[in-house]
Each structure stands twice: as C-alpha cells, then as structure tokens.
Amino acid sequence: MNVHSYVGRAGAAAAAAALLVCTSFTPAEAAVTARATSVSRAAGSGTWGAAATTDPAAPPGSPLTLAFTNNGNPAHPSFTPQYFTVRNTGTLAITSGTYTLTPAAPDTVGFVVESCSGTWNETADTCTGTITTTLTAPSGSTPTTTTSPTIPTASGTTIRLRATVNANGNIPNNTTQTLTIAVTVNRTQVRTATTTGG
Known part of the structure; x- marks a missing residue:
C-alpha cells in the first residue's frame, strides 16, 4: 500500500475544498467587500481661503x-x-x-x-x-x-x-x-x- 500517495491525494482534495469555500461569495457578500475599500480622506494637497x-x-x-x-x-x-x-x-x-x-x-x-x-x-x-x-x-x-x-x-x-x-x-x-x-x-x-x- 502506498501511504504517501494516499496522504498526498487527501491533502490536495482538502486544499481544493478550502479554496472553493473562500472564493464562493454570494453577490451580497461581494458587494460588502467592495464597499469596504471606499474611504473618506482629507485632501493631501491644495490651498484654501x-x-x-x-x-x-x-x-x-x-x-x-x-x-x-x-x-x-x-x-x-x-x-x-x-x-x-x-x-x-x-x-x-x-x-x-x-x-x-x-x-x-x-x-x-x-x-x-x-x-x-x-x-x-x-x-x-x-x-x-x-x-x-x-x-x-x-x-x-x-x-x-x-x-x-x-x-x-x-x-x-x-x-x-x-x-x-x-x-x-x-x-x-x-x-x-x-x-x-x-x-x-x-x-x-x-x-x-x-x-x-x-
């Protein structure tokens, strides 16, 4: 029995499943993630008066x-x-x-x-x-x-x-x-x- 080959195949399957879960956002979840990158900042340069x-x-x-x-x-x-x-x-x-x-x-x-x-x-x-x-x-x-x-x-x-x-x-x-x-x-x-x- 090739134990090393079996463990390798099991590890690959687990990694693929984890990747599928991490990348399978619903549209609502994707929208929340996109909004999180919109921030309000003070203008970095310019004059006022x-x-x-x-x-x-x-x-x-x-x-x-x-x-x-x-x-x-x-x-x-x-x-x-x-x-x-x-x-x-x-x-x-x-x-x-x-x-x-x-x-x-x-x-x-x-x-x-x-x-x-x-x-x-x-x-x-x-x-x-x-x-x-x-x-x-x-x-x-x-x-x-x-x-x-x-x-x-x-x-x-x-x-x-x-x-x-x-x-x-x-x-x-x-x-x-x-x-x-x-x-x-x-x-x-x-x-x-x-x-x-x-």
Missing part, C-alpha cells in the same frame, strides 16, 4: 473696508446699502468661513450683512428670493467674529452679499461710518475628498 472684495484685483485675503455716509439728517439718517463679493481664493472646496467685522462708528450705528437665496437686483435693492441676516456688528466699534456656512464652497466661485447700516439714534449728517470685513478659512473648514481604493 476666501476674501471679501469689491475689487477683483485686490490681493487675496486682504480685508475689505466699506464706507457709509449719512445722506439724511441727524434725526432721520439715510445710508445707501453696499454690495460686495466673497470669493473662494483656494484650490479646494470649503464648507464655511470665519468672518470678522470691525466697525468704526458711534454707539448709535450698527451693521448688518445679508445674503439672498435668489439673485440680488442691486439697482432696485431687492432680492428675488429670501433675504437672510448672515452677520451682524452691534453698535459701537467692537469687532465681532462669526463662523458661517454662507461662503462660496467651490474653488474660484463667488457669492454676493449686502451690507446695511442699522441706525439707533441721531447721527450727524455727512459723516462717514466704516465697516471692515475680513474672511479666514482654516483646515477644519476644508471639505474632505472621498476616494475609492486601498
């Missing part, structure tokens, strides 16, 4: 200063709203931005920054959709910092916002109040990229 501007040639990241002159009288002040652009200046998509508003005005003056869900008609000073208060700078000259999702998310895109004055008392006519707007973006506000594969 945003800037407020009324001048497309302005250096990225430089603060924007808006000046508002009282065109009315002290008891009934009148200020013309001002529109400005926020641009995504980086190469990566972002999810939010941090705005710092610094007013230079008396205690009777505050500022409001608004967005439009549709399109601004800047000549008529109207919005085709819903106007939402995005940022506020209370009366006085104290800076305020707010993180907001109102930001151009994709690289190179822009949004248009409106800044208005909220007067709460007498303001000398022909005087100018200013609002400086700075926008910053940090690494946690960069949208992560989803990649498929190892």
Whole structure:
C-alpha cells in the first residue's frame, strides 16, 4: 500500500475544498467587500481661503473696508446699502468661513450683512428670493467674529452679499461710518475628498 500517495491525494482534495469555500461569495457578500475599500480622506494637497472684495484685483485675503455716509439728517439718517463679493481664493472646496467685522462708528450705528437665496437686483435693492441676516456688528466699534456656512464652497466661485447700516439714534449728517470685513478659512473648514481604493 502506498501511504504517501494516499496522504498526498487527501491533502490536495482538502486544499481544493478550502479554496472553493473562500472564493464562493454570494453577490451580497461581494458587494460588502467592495464597499469596504471606499474611504473618506482629507485632501493631501491644495490651498484654501476666501476674501471679501469689491475689487477683483485686490490681493487675496486682504480685508475689505466699506464706507457709509449719512445722506439724511441727524434725526432721520439715510445710508445707501453696499454690495460686495466673497470669493473662494483656494484650490479646494470649503464648507464655511470665519468672518470678522470691525466697525468704526458711534454707539448709535450698527451693521448688518445679508445674503439672498435668489439673485440680488442691486439697482432696485431687492432680492428675488429670501433675504437672510448672515452677520451682524452691534453698535459701537467692537469687532465681532462669526463662523458661517454662507461662503462660496467651490474653488474660484463667488457669492454676493449686502451690507446695511442699522441706525439707533441721531447721527450727524455727512459723516462717514466704516465697516471692515475680513474672511479666514482654516483646515477644519476644508471639505474632505472621498476616494475609492486601498
């Protein structure tokens, strides 16, 4: 009797059976295995940032200063709203931005920054959709910092916002109040990229 030959044949049969079990996935099992290789990772390279501007040639990241002159009288002040652009200046998509508003005005003056869900008609000073208060700078000259999702998310895109004055008392006519707007973006506000594969 050839014992070595019998053991060899038995070992081969066992190996073949094990291979059959390991490779015989159902379609559902195969799908689970494929999904397990899809992972979410932070983008490995690129830049992120945003800037407020009324001048497309302005250096990225430089603060924007808006000046508002009282065109009315002290008891009934009148200020013309001002529109400005926020641009995504980086190469990566972002999810939010941090705005710092610094007013230079008396205690009777505050500022409001608004967005439009549709399109601004800047000549008529109207919005085709819903106007939402995005940022506020209370009366006085104290800076305020707010993180907001109102930001151009994709690289190179822009949004248009409106800044208005909220007067709460007498303001000398022909005087100018200013609002400086700075926008910053940090690494946690960069949208992560989803990649498929190892």
